[in-house]
Amino acid sequence: MKPYSRITGTGSHLPARRVTNADLAAELAARGVETSDQWIVERTGIRARHFAAPEVSASDLGAHAARQALEAAGMRASDIDLIIVATSTPDMIFPSAACILQHKLGVGGCAAFDVQAVCSGFVYALTVADSMIRTGAATNALVVGAEVFSRILDFNDRGTCVLFGDGAGAVVLQASDTPGILASDLHADGKHVGILCVPGTVSGGRILGDPLLKMDGQAVFKLAVGVLEDAARAALAKAGKTEADIDWLIPHQANIRIMQGTARKLKLPMDKLVVTVDEHGNTSAASIPLALDVSVRSGKIKKGDTVMLEGVGGGFTWGAVLLDF
Ligand code: UT7
Numbered sequence: 001m002k003p004y005s006r007i008t009g010t011g012s013h014l015p016a017r018r019v020t021n022a023d024l025a026a027e028l029a030a031r032g033v034e035t036s037d038q039w040i041v042e043r044t045g046i047r048a049r050h051f052a053a054p055e056v057s058a059s060d061l062g063a064h065a066a067r068q069a070l071e072a073a074g075m076r077a078s079d080i081d082l083i084i085v086a087t088s089t090p091d092m093i094f095p096s097a098a099c100i101l102q103h104k105l106g107v108g109g110c111a112a113f114d115v116q117a118v119c120s121g122f123v124y125a126l127t128v129a130d131s132m133i134r135t136g137a138a139t140n141a142l143v144v145g146a147e148v149f150s151r152i153l154d155f156n157d158r159g160t161c162v163l164f165g166d167g168a169g170a171v172v173l174q175a176s177d178t179p180g181i182l183a184s185d186l187h188a189d190g191k192h193v194g195i196l197c198v199p200g201t202v203s204g205g206r207i208l209g210d211p212l213l214k215m216d217g218q219a220v221f222k223l224a225v226g227v228l229e230d231a232a233r234a235a236l237a238k239a240g241k242t243e244a245d246i247d248w249l250i251p252h253q254a255n256i257r258i259m260q261g262t263a264r265k266l267k268l269p270m271d272k273l274v275v276t277v278d279e280h281g282n283t284s285a286a287s288i289p290l291a292l293d294v295s296v297r298s299g300k301i302k303k304g305d306t307v308m309l310e311g312v313g314g315g316f317t318w319g320a321v322l323l324d325f
Helices: 021-029 037-044 058-073 097-104 118-134 190-195 217-239 256-265 284-297
Strands: 004-013 017-020 048-051 082-086 111-115 140-148 166-176 181-188 200-203 206-209 248-251 306-313 317-324
Touching: 004 058, 004 118, 004 181, 004 284, 004 317, 017 021, 021 037, 037 256, 048 166, 058 082, 058 097, 058 140, 058 166, 058 284, 082 097, 082 118, 097 111, 097 140, 111 118, 118 140, 118 166, 118 181, 118 284, 118 306, 118 317, 140 284, 166 284, 181 217, 190 217, 217 256, 217 306, 217 317, 248 256, 248 284, 284 306
Parallel strands: 082 111, 082 140, 248 306
Antiparallel strands: 004 166, 017 048, 140 166, 181 317, 200 206, 306 317
């Protein structure tokens, strides 16, 4: 049994339809909802997002990202013995998106399940996969973040519908003699359930409650900057590292102002901050692996770099993973 886990391949996928702020503003205007490119850019840093076609599911996006990650790792799907999908927009109530994705990859038999921690889902899933590898329960894991948030947006609520997009990112995490994942720090506080939620469910064949996203943006904003700093510092302390050891900071891509605030609190120069929110919007559990893959493929993140991943979202959930790439 090897003592560590390490990322050996990354992948990502965005649906073809790119919607700019101007496109979205025009669509919303037709509903009588007013917004502008200027407001969205100034308040969030978002310039565009991608929306999936109606027949495309989270597992479809995730399967594309997973195939890329497998190719980058030089592995076949049949080599994988654990699949974890982080999503809050699964294809069905059950089975999990992970089981559906497994079948789309043309394999069967390995453990597969979803993790639901909203925008912190990927750091939760990566931590679970790392723990399973280090205890010998798995050797080659596929960890995916995949979302179709466009399905749960209220396009009459300009305070939320301009923020989110669809997409997927994936990593192959393998047992390794050298680290890899250096430390994780995960948290949740259910008392904040109401500030970011989709307060609906199904019962007796009917939708109960409201199945569209609700958010108190300012409350989320204030909580996010503080907890992201705490989680990053806790992960650094567990790994015996300091801020100066971080080569790249990949926070959840929700709002450029939250991301810059976090980088400032960690005293990191802005050129160590990975930013994809401008082109992807907030893709919830997909945002971190998407940003990681984009940075790896562009040559920004190189083998051996120390990377801090940070998630925060509904629950309220938050956490950080520090790793050597
Ligand atoms: O993944 C989960 C994590 N989620 C987040 O990180 C979101 C955190 N929160 C935020 O990013 C920000 O709170 C928002 C971007 C959601 C909102 O920015 P804000 O600076 O907090 O704006 P606000 O909600 O205080 O609204 C300011 C004004 C309001 O108008 P009045 O009351 O001042 O007249 C809003 O009605 O902006 C108005 N507004 C808009 N105007 C044009 C809200 N949404 C829009 C819009 N276009 N899309």
